[in-house]
Amino acid sequence: MDLDWTALGSVALVGVGATVALVVVFTLGVTLLAGPARDPEEHHTATRTAAVLCFTACVVAALYGLYLVVPQFHGG
Numbered sequence: 001m002d003l004d005w006t007a008l009g010s011v012a013l014v015g016v017g018a019t020v021a022l023v024v025v026f027t028l029g030v031t032l033l034a035g036p037a038r039d040p041e042e043h044h045t046a047t048r049t050a051a052v053l054c055f056t057a058c059v060v061a062a063l064y065g066l067y068l069v070v071p072q073f074h075g076g
């Protein structure tokens with residue numbers, strides 16, 4: 001049995017990188033919602049929109065990962 005260590009390393013590196021990026025984007029969304037405002041009603045529409053975009057990016061990334069993993073979704 002022969003193992004392609006370079007390919008395995010590449011997959012591991014991309015997996016760790018994608019995980020870190022997803023956690024950073026989610027954390028940014030939570031930080032935008034928590035913000036420095038003492039009163040929740042003080043949040044501006046732009047801040048809430050940016051937080052929703054962060055959460056949407058997380059959902060899209062997770063669904064794309066499922067699409068890649070489940071072969072029935074893409075006929076492979």
